[in-house]
Amino acid sequence: MLKVMLVDDEPFITQGLKVLIDWEKEGFEIVKIANDGEEAYEYLKENDLDLIISDIKMPGMTGIELLEKVREEKLSDAYFVILSGYSDFSYTQKAIWYNCMDYVLKPVNKSDLITVLKKVSESSEQEKLKKLHTNKTEKAYLERYLTSVVLGKFDKNDIEYVESQMDLSWNLRYVSIFIDDENAEIEDKDLRERQKKLYNACLDVLKDYSNNIIFDNADENSYAIGFIYCDYMSNGYNSKFDLFLEYVRKHLEGLLQKKVMMVVGKNVNGTENLCQSYGSVNILKSQLAFHDKKEIYIYDIEFNKNQSGEMLCKNSLDKLILAIEQNDEKAMKNSVDAFYEEIKKSGRSNDAINLNINYLLFQLIHIATKQDNNVNQEEILTYISEQSFDNSFSRGSSEHLLEFSKNYAIYLQQLRKTTVGDVFTQVEELVKEHYAENLNLVEISKRFYINNSYFGRIFYKKYGITFKDYLTVHRVNVACNLLLTTDMRVADIGEAVGYKDRDYFIKKFIEKKGCTPAKYRKSHAQ
Template structure:
């Protein structure tokens, strides 16, 4: 179990998180709470939690100040998850700066939050395994110790000698990520090992001095390496040129695309953690500069990125076009969504949120129609796309295939349910005609095409939908005129008319007299 500290100035939020999330199932134990950043800092010093889940806005010391203080003053590799009620770019930007695991907006979605915790647990397990496996790869313990701040600066000289690295040289940390990994092609362990070996082979082909390498396995299909000045001699100390050469070799040997992320240059081996943090941070730019297979911190550090969701209208239009099976319009909406990802420079977690929102909406629609989502051939790839490190183009292909299959399934389910549904529609209208209903709103509620529903209604019941609603309203209006002393405008509202004038006009058309005249005629009898 990994230790968790909850930090929020509102006690009901902390208690809500405790009860909402299945902590033990996710591999965590909530060991303590704090109601502000100052108290939280003291708790962190005392119990060294593995994970801190903190609000941003709190009295005395806020969440970001807490993270900054921990990063600057404590030797703890604590993972931070921020929860906030403010969808503010500046907060998210600063959170990325401090290496926050994720930025979650309130209200908390149980499934999404548990997914984040599960991914973090996997990451923590990998880091723990890496720390224990001292001889797993060339001097990987060097990186583990420096990242965990488990080695003092004075002790770094022995590592420098082992690596034949002079401490006066400069260093870079580079993360190589394999993209578009084919599902079920190989097991994750074999995949990572393959990537490690390919990188080692590529480096040995490029760098002829056979210098020892420090290599670290991050997560599935992501490998980090430490590059020192002496590796760059033949490349005029140009790190981008050197890494581009590695990337090409890896591409050739792996027969799959690779993206490399170059961290900032540091002058001391002891500071390599900072280079790693910047390399990891710029993985957020993967979809922004997708035309490049090498992304350098210095080249993208000033490019703003978006942490918001897609425009709600796009999401609504996507679902509508699926329900109407308008393939041409669907293609346009999909193209527009992915164009927005690029033009507005969406960060990976913003893309994840947007895509998952669409996917969950489609799954809910199919489930509501008693469909079997698990039978979809595209569901596995769509719900697990992140672990395959897809490029934006590949993600678009997977998303499109899922949308088309989902559209076909919705249409088939509609055909099966349609006959019974038209009677449900009639019953619903008979109970709700006094409300503001329309053919389109009812069709949407019953997941039917409005044009087709109107035709089916006429065929089944012998009158158009609008005529049926008007008849119900008029019959009820006449009943109220006969049995009550309600005023005309009250009756109009009571039977579903928003305008008294329109009610009177329609009544006169149907009954050849106004409501008042109708009532007066009754009084004469």
């Protein structure tokens, strides 16, 4: 509803206007009736309106004087309509000068008033659309600059522009918000669509801080949303940022009906250091498999730096790295035992183990990246760590580290033999030779030591279809050949290409060829 104020010193005029039409039906609500210009002026100081309909001749402040003060003092952007029994053109000229929308003579005709209101409604809608477009353009412009700052690719002008547009406090954190989903078959376009929905949900929940929200597209395999947290945001949450973020997370889950997770970067001072907080988020993300499962991961907690100045067990870890590179299981066990013995003797806390493992993981990532920089190392670490984990011992234990080391050594060995491009070739050959077997993306991913979710996405990017569809197409093509070159029954052909259920085979055949196997055989035979 558009809010309206009627201004006239004659009560019977305002009452007559009030009952002349069905204001609600036209999309308007009369929220104030003022008896003169002064009363209207005072009301506008404290209240927002969409439309002011005012008499032109009133004692004290006239309608023209009210319009003049409102416009010159920028008190309101409300549309202004002047009512008068005087047809003096000089009044009209002055009203137009101060951006008066219309000028209506008394007595007011019902149809004339409705015409004016429709004009106001249309103008209001156009202004809203224009403002929405402007806001979107400005948001996209700001987001581009903010992304550059977050990635550390900025100059002085970038910083100045961001700070001029945003209320950034001294204490900042980068927060990565994402949907937790282990569905390996979900396609890239669907993941991007879901990221857009998450982005819009963030705008809805964090509407007061919409400028602080950005797409996290630095990595093409990232489907997260970035949020710049400032310390003042948690003022209503006992000044605890984790309570504020948990409130946001739960509301996002309510909107999306999906599990939402957050990774919170370290606290930094100053806009120019946001890239450090962003970097700490990526570090923590790459090592989540070594941490207990939770909804919100906070860098400061997960990597609590020991104040006693604990040192790296570099010699033990370097020996372990070398053993992993050489795939020497005996050397790996000795190095892991030596590492934990050193930790035990030094009396260092369990947090020190995490600090040392960080060093190990970074070195391993570097080694693997040199082999093939197209592989998503974050997902590989997660995958191998989960494969190594056993509920009989805690994460971070020597057994877990040893098992992880063995699996990573095998992964490196496989990586030396083949790149992702070679994997596609091998998968094609695998399908050609074993299409009738129960092939699936999970088992194939394990064979090549590639995370199934990641492999599913890169497979779709290369072929334009999921692995499941790729297998179906190949099976149907083989079936077509058998239909034309043999007299096998349809059910037998279906079983020969991997479908034990005749009806399911026919359904898949129709999906790919547009007709039944029997019709295909008959039409092509003719």
